[in-house]
């Protein structure tokens with residue numbers, strides 16, 4: 001599972017600097033490029049210089065293994081992507097004409113969009129990009145660089161015909177999802193019904209440890225009309241790229257931190273060699289069990305969002321190492337799980353006598369690749385196979401250098417100035433929102449969801465359709481309530497008793513106002529996390545009215561949130577936590593439904609429009625992605641690697657062109 005930055009778009013826009021004053025270092029430039037609806041950022045890799053030389057070499061070869069998979073993903077996304085890319089890039093790098101012309105500017109944007117989408121479709125909407133340059137311009141350029149006439153006609157169709165390859169992944173109801181999706185997991189002409197029949201025949205319902213059928217293959221049809229799998233492996237489909245990946249994994253293996261990690265890498269090599277999904281499961285188990293190594297990575301056919309039937313794995317890789325300091329936070333919380341359980345504002349009958357915290361690890365990403373590049377998740381929870389998760393557990397990680405980059409890059413985008421009521425509140429958020437946001441997530445994930453118990457005989461799905469909204473509200477309230485607890489200072493997780501106010505202000509502002517920017521005018525709030533935030537904020541606003549705890553201030557037609565009493569707000573969070581825990585523990589569906597329907601769903605149209613108007617003026621790009629650092633071995637006169645140098649200066653087109661040049665099989669000499 002990928003945890004996308006959906007929630008973070010609003011969150012990062014609001015937050016700012018880290019709690020601790022930064023040492024005097026040259027200012028790192030997070031902002032790289034901006035085009036269409038995209039902003040390109042760069043991220044830092046703090047702590048890389050503190051790794052041992054062996055660990056640095058391990059990271060280096062794993063990043064090489066990561067970059068060699070790029071073209072696999074391009075081809076998986078759509079069969080024409082690798083046909084178009086070299087033509088776009090040749091035009092891009094050799095264009096002799098006026099770079100101020102409308103055609104060139106549109107071509108420049110289109111090429112950047114295609115790079116970002118790893119092909120001709122938008123990474124999020126899945127729609128085909130619409131070129132803003134003229135067909136004549138494109139034809140002229142193709143002629144200039146010597147594209148054959150037949151290929152010219154084909155490429156013109158690919159770029160300009162809106163009905164051809166219209167959507168990468170189609171999820172619409174009532175149509176054949178396979179034939180109407182442009183992704184390349186199924187050969188042309190194969191229908192959804194044929195795919196279902198093919199894989200249903202493989203499944204053994206009695207198998208308690210089923211492999212992920214179809215994960216690492218393309219489905220094709222032979223000349224007799226029979227379906228067969230083209231397996232992704234060293235002597236199969238994508239063989240040349242997989243060969244390169246394996247070569248680099250073989251190098252990486254030499255620098256493994258311990259025997260368990262060495263074996264994990266070897267299992268991955270075995271899997272790439274045989275294509276056997278049983279070996280992939282063995283690898284996944286070994287990977288999930290390895291919690292001792294500091295350096296870690298994913299590399300393979302993992303997530304299935306790119307397949308309309310949710311079966312085929314898109315190639316991706318992320319190389320990372322554990323952020324010991326930040327991981328300490330989640331370890332401290334986990335160790336004190338029972339204290340938090342015992343001291344919560346909920347009825348004793350609903351408390352767990354023995355509670356166990358989940359220890360999630362915080363990591364520093366060193367490279368993003370394949371389906372995780374340039375658009376990247378902020379958290380990952382793997383493996384995906386249900387039976388492995390049940391029997392061996394999973395690893396849950398947060399990519400904190402990525403969230404920090406989002407956060408830093410949003411600094412100065414005008415969001416806080418527009419929506420936060422006054423300078424002291426903005427200052428508090430500048431100083432403490434990054435750390436309190438992280439702590440809020442830690443409390444929510446490590447302790448919140450796992451706290452509390454059901455009364456005997458109460459079903460886990462008694463709250464039915466409202467279950468997930470109320471469950472998210474429970475975990476959020478747990479986090480909000482404890483964020484203001486002196487215990488966090490005592491545990492050394494916060495250094496200022498007022499720090500929590502930064503998160504409280506953001507939470508109420510987001511729940512009542514700013515999250516509405518993601519809702520279309522006239523629509524209700526549907527998504528569970530958004531409903532939960534609105535429920536909590538609106539309920540506290542209503543219940544706090546007699547004492548004016550939260551106030552809506554109007555200034556020249558603009559609404560601002562003012563919090564008059566933070567301690568009373570904390571008591572309200574506690575009160576609602578107690579009530580929602582009761583609802584869950586007793587399975588009180590009616591009371592749960594009532595809370596959701598009253599506070600979480602309906603939007604005030606006037607306030608909604610106001611938020612949309614104010615947000616639109618800020619011109620903040622809705623989607624963000626990253627360029628990677630460059631890792632270069634430092635080699636001494638004996639040919640030995642003595643260090644790995646990290647460089648952050650590469651811009652977006654240069655990186656894309658370099659990857660196309662250095663990590664494409666067709667360019668191999």
Ligand code: ZN
Pocket residue numbers: 444449472475
């Ligand atoms: Zn949650």
